[in-house]
Amino acid sequence: MSPHKAPSLSIRLKGGLLAIVGRIHAEWSRQQNTGRLLLWLPVALGFGVFLYFGAAQEPSLWACLILFGLLTTGAALSRARSFVYLVMLLLAAISGGFALGALHTAWIAHEIIIPPDFPVRLTGYVEKVERRVNSDRILLRLDREPVKGLAKPPVLVRLTMRKGSAPPVGTRVTQLTQLLPPLGAAFPGGHDFGRAPWFAGIGAVGFALGGPKVMPGDPPPWSVRAAMMVDSVRSSLSARIHQSLEGVPAAIAVALVSGDRTAIPAEVEESMRVSGLTHILSISGLHMAMVAGTLFAIVRGGLAFFPTLALKWPIKSVAAVTALCGSAFYLVLAGNDPPAQRSFLMAAIVLLGVMIGRRALTLRTVGVAAAIMIVLSPSAILGAGTQMSFAATLALVAGYEAFSIARLRPSAEGWSKWLLAVPLAFMLGIAVTTLLAGTASAPYGAYHFQRAATYGLLANLAAMPAVSLLVMPFGLIGVLLIPFGWDGLAWPVMGAGIEIMVQISDQVASLPHSDVAVTWMNATCLTWLTLALLCACLFDGILRLVAVLPLVAAVLTAGPAPRPDILVATNGATVGIRGADGKLSILDARKGRLTAEQWLGREGDRRKAKSEGLDDAFRCDAEGCVGILADGTRIAISQQPESLVVDCLNANLIVTHHMPPGECPARIILKDGLAQTGTLALYRDKNGWREVPTRSGAINRPWLPPLSKEPTLTRFEAWDSRSAEDEARAE
Numbered sequence: 001m002s003p004h005k006a007p008s009l010s011i012r013l014k015g016g017l018l019a020i021v022g023r024i025h026a027e028w029s030r031q032q033n034t035g036r037l038l039l040w041l042p043v044a045l046g047f048g049v050f051l052y053f054g055a056a057q058e059p060s061l062w063a064c065l066i067l068f069g070l071l072t073t074g075a076a077l078s079r080a081r082s083f084v085y086l087v088m089l090l091l092a093a094i095s096g097g098f099a100l101g102a103l104h105t106a107w108i109a110h111e112i113i114i115p116p117d118f119p120v121r122l123t124g125y126v127e128k129v130e131r132r133v134n135s136d137r138i139l140l141r142l143d144r145e146p147v148k149g150l151a152k153p154p155v156l157v158r159l160t161m162r163k164g165s166a167p168p169v170g171t172r173v174t175q176l177t178q179l180l181p182p183l184g185a186a187f188p189g190g191h192d193f194g195r196a197p198w199f200a201g202i203g204a205v206g207f208a209l210g211g212p213k214v215m216p217g218d219p220p221p222w223s224v225r226a227a228m229m230v231d232s233v234r235s236s237l238s239a240r241i242h243q244s245l246e247g248v249p250a251a252i253a254v255a256l257v258s259g260d261r262t263a264i265p266a267e268v269e270e271s272m273r274v275s276g277l278t279h280i281l282s283i284s285g286l287h288m289a290m291v292a293g294t295l296f297a298i299v300r301g302g303l304a305f306f307p308t309l310a311l312k313w314p315i316k317s318v319a320a321v322t323a324l325c326g327s328a329f330y331l332v333l334a335g336n337d338p339p340a341q342r343s344f345l346m347a348a349i350v351l352l353g354v355m356i357g358r359r360a361l362t363l364r365t366v367g368v369a370a371a372i373m374i375v376l377s378p379s380a381i382l383g384a385g386t387q388m389s390f391a392a393t394l395a396l397v398a399g400y401e402a403f404s405i406a407r408l409r410p411s412a413e414g415w416s417k418w419l420l421a422v423p424l425a426f427m428l429g430i431a432v433t434t435l436l437a438g439t440a441s442a443p444y445g446a447y448h449f450q451r452a453a454t455y456g457l458l459a460n461l462a463a464m465p466a467v468s469l470l471v472m473p474f475g476l477i478g479v480l481l482i483p484f485g486w487d488g489l490a491w492p493v494m495g496a497g498i499e500i501m502v503q504i505s506d507q508v509a510s511l512p513h514s515d516v517a518v519t520w521m522n523a524t525c526l527t528w529l530t531l532a533l534l535c536a537c538l539f540d541g542i543l544r545l546v547a548v549l550p551l552v553a554a555v556l557t558a559g560p561a562p563r564p565d566i567l568v569a570t571n572g573a574t575v576g577i578r579g580a581d582g583k584l585s586i587l588d589a590r591k592g593r594l595t596a597e598q599w600l601g602r603e604g605d606r607r608k609a610k611s612e613g614l615d616d617a618f619r620c621d622a623e624g625c626v627g628i629l630a631d632g633t634r635i636a637i638s639q640q641p642e643s644l645v646v647d648c649l650n651a652n653l654i655v656t657h658h659m660p661p662g663e664c665p666a667r668i669i670l671k672d673g674l675a676q677t678g679t680l681a682l683y684r685d686k687n688g689w690r691e692v693p694t695r696s697g698a699i700n701r702p703w704l705p706p707l708s709k710e711p712t713l714t715r716f717e718a719w720d721s722r723s724a725e726d727e728a729r730a731e
Contacts, residue, residue: 023542024542024543027540027541027542027543028543030541031539031540031541031543032082032086036538036539036540037086038089038367039363039364039367039538040090040534040538041089041090041093041367041371042093042367042368042370042371042374043534043538044090044091044093044094044097045093045094045096045097045100045370045371045374046097046370046374046381047094047097048093048094048095048096048097048098048099048100048101049097049098049100049101049374049378049379049381050097050381050382051094051097051098052064052097052098052100052101052102052378053101053379053382055701056696056698056699056700057699057700057701058102058105058700058701058702059098059102060102061099061102061103061106064095064098064099064102064103065099065103067095067098067099068092068095068096068098068099071088071091071092071095072092072096074088074091074092075088075089075091075092097374097378100374100375100378101378101379104199104377104378104379105702105703108199108201109702110154110155110198110201110203111152111154111203112194112198112203112204112703112704112705113150113152113153113154113179113203113204114705115178115179115180115204115206116149116150116179118149119176119177119178119209120147120148120149120150120176120177120179121147121148121174121175121176121177122140122142122147122153122157122174122175122177123142123143123145123172123173123174123175123215124140124141124142124143124157124172124173125140125141125143125170125171125172125173125217125220125221125224126138126139126140126166126167126168126169126170126171126172126173126224127139127140127141127156127169127223127224127227128169128227129166129167129168129169129231130166130262131163131164131166131262131263132163132262133262133265133266134163135160135161135162135163136160136161136162136163136164136165136166137158137159137160137161137166138158138159138161138166138167139156139157139158139202140156140157140158140159140173140175141155141156141220141221141223141224142154142155142156142157143217153203154202154203154204155201155203156200156201156202156203157177157179157202157203157204157205157206158197158202158204158205158206159175159177159205159206159207159208160205160206160207160208161207161208161212162208162211165208165211165212166212167212167214168231169224169227169228169231170220170224170225170227170228170231171212171214172214172215172216172217172220173212173213173214173215174212174213174215175208175210175212175213176208176209176210177206177207177208177209178206178207178209179204179205179206180204180205180206180207183205183594184678184694184695184704184705185678185679185694185695186569186594186595186598186599186679186694187564187567187598187599187602187679187681187694188679188681188692188693188694189523189561190598190602190694191448191598192703192704193594194703194704194705195379195382195703196379196383198702198703199377199379199703230332230333230335233333234258234259234260234333237254237257237258237333237479237482238254238258238260240478240482240487240491241253241254241257241478241491242254243488243491244487244488244491244492244495245491245492245494245495248264248265248268248498248499248502249494249495249498249499249502250263250495251263251264251265251268252264252268252281252498252501252502253475253491253494253495253498255281256280256281256287256471256472256475257333257475257478257479258333258334258335259333259334259335259337259340260335261281261282264281268502268505269281270509271502271505271506271509272502272505272509273451273453274453274508274509274514274515275453275455275456275459275504275505275506275508275509275514276438276453276455276456276457276459276460276508277456277459277460277463277501277504277505277508280463280467280501282339282385287330287334287343287472288327288330288331288340288343288344288346288347289343289347290468290472290473290476291323291326291327291330291472291476292323292324292326292327292347292350292351293323294472294473294476295319295322295323295326295327295476296319296320296322296323296351297319299315299318299319299322299323300315300316300318300319303315303318303319316354317354317355320351320352320354320355321351321355323347323351324347324348324351324352327344327347327348327351328344328348330344331344338377338380338383338385338386339385339389341373341377342369342373342380342385342386342389342390343389345369345372345373346365346366346369346393349365349368349369349372350365353365361397362397362401363394363397363398363401363537363538365397366390366393366394366397370390373386384444384445384448384449387441387444387448388441388444388445389441391440391441391443391444391530391533392436392437392438392440392441393437394440394533394534394537395436395437395439395440395441395533395537396433396436396437396440397537398536398537398538399432399436400432403432426465427461427465430460430461430464430465430468431457431461434456434457434460434461434464435457438453438456438457438460440533443521443525443526443529443530444526446518446521447521447522447523447526449601450517450518450519450521450601450602450603450604451515451516451517451518451604452516452518453514453515454511454513454514454515454516455508455511455514458508459504459505459508462504462508463500463501463504463505466497466500466501466504467497467501469497470493470494470496470497470500471494471497471498471501474490474491474493474494474497475490475494477490478490478491478494515606517603517604517605517606518604519560519603519604520558520559520560521558522557522558522559522560522561523561524557525554525557525558525559526554528550528551528553528554528557529550529551529554531550532547532548532549532550532551532554533547535547535550562683563578563603564578564681564682564683564692565577565578565629565633565682565683565684566578566629566635566653566681566682567584567599567679567680567681567682568655568669568674568679568680568682569592569595569596569674569679570595570674570675570678570679571591571592571595571671571674572655572656572657572669572670572671572674573587573588573591573592573637574586574587574588574589574591574592574595574596575587575588575618575627575635575637575655576596576599577617577618577627577628577629577635578629578630579616579617579629579630580630583603583605584599584600584603584605585614585615585616585617585618585627586599586600586609586614586615587615587618587620587625587627587637588615589609589610589614589615590609590610592609593609595679596609596614597609617629618637622639622640623638623639623640623642623643624636624637624638624639624640624643624647624656625637625639626647626650626651629684631684633652633653633684634650634651634652634653635651635652635653635654635655636650636651636653636654636655636656636666637654637655637656638654638655638656638657638658639657640658641658644656644658644660644661644664645661647660647666648660648661648664648665648666651666652666652667653666653667653668653669653682653689654666654667654668654669655669655671656668656669656670656671657670657671667689676693676695676697677693677694677695677696678693678694678695679693679694680692680693680694681693681694
């Protein structure tokens with residue numbers, strides 16, 4: 001054998017593999033030494049919060065705190081061994097998130113009342129008013145006095161009232177009310193609409209019977225007085241805007257300036273949602289960044305005109321303080337909603353970094369903001385808005401860290417080149433920003449809302465120049481000019497920008513296939529995609545390639561979740577069955593509007609509760625209704641006890657309020673039993689019918705209403721005009 005013979009293929013492959021492993025190990029060591037791996041600590045903290053909310057029973061707070069203390073101590077003792085220290089630190093962060101969830105729940109714990117069958121009279125102060133399209137909604141802070149019919153009255157009650165009947169904020173009223181427990185999930189695994197109100201301190205919801213009566217009383221509590229001041233400012237702003245604008249531009253201008261979206265027509269909201277521009281209507285990072293950035297530029301640029309001030313004063317820090325104060329005012333003015341809180345938190349950290357001379361926006365900034373948000377409100381991490389917001393922010397910061405648009409800044413080689421390069425850089429920035437943020441947040445929107453905006457990039461490219469140059473800057477200028485009486489110059493310019501934005505939205509929304517139903521995104525797929533996003537953004541160098549593994553796993557696990565053949569709502573009247581075309585046919589959808597529309601929305605079905613032909617699979621008479629599934633299974637919804645004998649002979653399943661004959665061969669679903677299970681989902685398999693309840697008796701958490709003997713009333717659903725998707729986005 002010649003000594004110069006080339007090495008075999010197996011040896012070359014082995015050598016190449018060892019080289020890759022060695023490079024990965026070196027890259028891991030480098031990132032560990034530079035502290036980049038610590039970016040995973042907020043992720044571990046959030047994972048701990050998810051573990052807490054996934055528990056079937058409320059954990060022991062002391063056990064959570066002791067575990068956190070032990071793991072933290074273990075991490076401190078293992079600092080000499082870098083890998084063990086990192087593992088212990090991650091475990092401590094996970095246990096810390098778990099403990100934070102338990103601590104937050106214990107801190108705000110309050111009872112959920114068992115609503116009586118009869119109306120009760122409540123007296124208290126109006127703390128918040130929402131004037132909606134078809135109804136009003138108020139938050140009532142009750143007086144600390146006994147309420148006849150309630151053993152322990154709640155502190156806060158949210159009431160739906162007839163349109164135009166809501167009294168102003170700060171008014172002390174007495175109101176006859178039918179109370180309900182907070183709304184829960186409408187189907188197994190669905191969004192729990194009662195959790196967020198519980199964490200907001202709301203002990204009950206309900207609807208008003210008749211109009212409220214104004215009552216004299218002592219000065220309102222401090223929270224109500226603060227709400228009165230904010231409401232007064234918001235009302236004044238709204239009045240000034242309406243003096244210059246009207247119609248849709250006025251409604252959107254009020255929404256962007258004060259956070260009040262109630263006057264925006266439903267068709268405009270839907271158009272913005274379909275086109276991918278709905279994020280503009282919600283006070284979020286875009287608006288907070290524009291407010292803070294505009295104030296920063298105005299103050300710093302104005303002070304720079306005076307050489308004495310520019311040389312002797314830290315004008316950059318002064319501008320940052322001004323921007324921070326202006327952002328805080330905008331947060332309060334916009335209603336202090338969760339999306340605005342997250343955006344202000346991020347802006348505040350960036351501005352504080354500017355004050356102390358640190359790099360403004362980095363992945364560590366995002367990590368610190370996420371950690372602070374989790375500490376202040378662990379439950380917020382469960383919301384679609386929080387997940388989409390941080391996914392978009394993480395992708396943007398990581399993307400611009402890897403490829404900075406600053407490299408494309410035009411050089412000062414001539415006015416002609418400069419004028420050409422600036423618009424190109426501006427449009428490229430919008431394109432890259434939209435692509436990064438849209439791609440990162442799309443999986444969460446698809447999972448929570450089962451829809452995707454096909455032309456979101458096109459819509460944002462077309463609309464963002466108007467938003468960035470006309471809408472938001474002149475909205476801020478208008479607010480700043482109000483004390484001087486010249487705000488009327490700014491509002492028309494803002495309105496013109498809004499009209500351009502709405503026209504673009506309508507044009508894009510009218511394109512074919514602009515609103516695509518997404519049914520393949522399940523929880524497992526979303527988890528893998530989240531891990532892929534985190535690996536791609538938090539790792540650096542060759543370690544980013546690790547993201548390929550969870551990405552492949554996400555593709556392999558993608559697919560629609562099993563769809564039930566029958567759904568029976570808690571009220572026993574709203575029933576859905578799967579037709580031959582695979583779509584749900586729903587009986588009495590209007591009686592349980594929110595429930596029915598959540599069923600449809602979960603499957604990407606754009607029909608509404610009022611849609612014609614929604615109950616085509618049912619045939620009804622005076623004694624009840626009968627529905628026939630694609631396989632011939634018959635389900636009877638019996639209204640009269642006289643029909644039960646015939647239904648027992650002809651139907652496979654019966655939903656009824658009455659006790660059937662003793663030897664009825666059909667499967668019976670009693671309305672009283674639905675109060676224990678919530679919406680009941682039935683799946684047909686080879687072994688017969690498999691029943692999955694929405695509410696299991698084995699799960700008992702403080703925010704879940706007590707299991708009652710009577711089903712939840714549904715009249716509230718008919719009065720509440722806001723859709724389930726709007727509620728979820730608002731959280």
